[in-house]
Amino acid sequence: MTQIAFLPIYPEDNHLYSQFDASILFEEEMPLIIPAGHPWASRKLLYTRDLHRETILIPQSKYICQYIQSQLKLNHVKVRYLQMSTFNMIKQSIKVGLGVSFLPYEAVKNELDNGELVTIPVSSLQIRRKNGFVIRKNTQLSAEEQAFCHKVESYFSSSVK
Secondary structure, eight states: OOOEEEEEEOTTOHHHHHHEEEEEEEEEEOOEEEETTSGGGGOSOBOGGGGTTOEEEEESOHHHHHHHHHHHHHTTOOOEEEEESOHHHHHHHHHTTSOBEEOOHHHHHHHHHTTSEEEEOBTTBOOEEEEEEEEETTOOOOHHHHHHHHHHHHHHHHHHO
């Protein structure tokens, strides 16, 4: 049985914290992603008011949805949400103009490099998520598993500096 899992870690995920001990390794930015031909693509910066009445494409992950919605609500941004099953479906939908989205940078790296999609900062709005690993509570890891966890933690703590 696998004792360690790597995944996004959300503070609101009570089920995760009730059964696992979590170690945060890094945070990743989830920038606003728009199609390359979008009128905003030539701008250096958006303001939260620019997002009003925009369609925001969101993944099925309960916690990403809650987080994005809460961040927009904190900034008094009224948008429409359209939930989609995968990051790939969201990326394809952005390309054809169905909406915009906040996605992890690594999930759109190829499309950004190819010029199909563009990121644009939104003033006073930063969407970030934590990533790490979890270990089932009351589990004794083998010496190899412990060494692996320490190596991973060491790698991320040195690469963040």
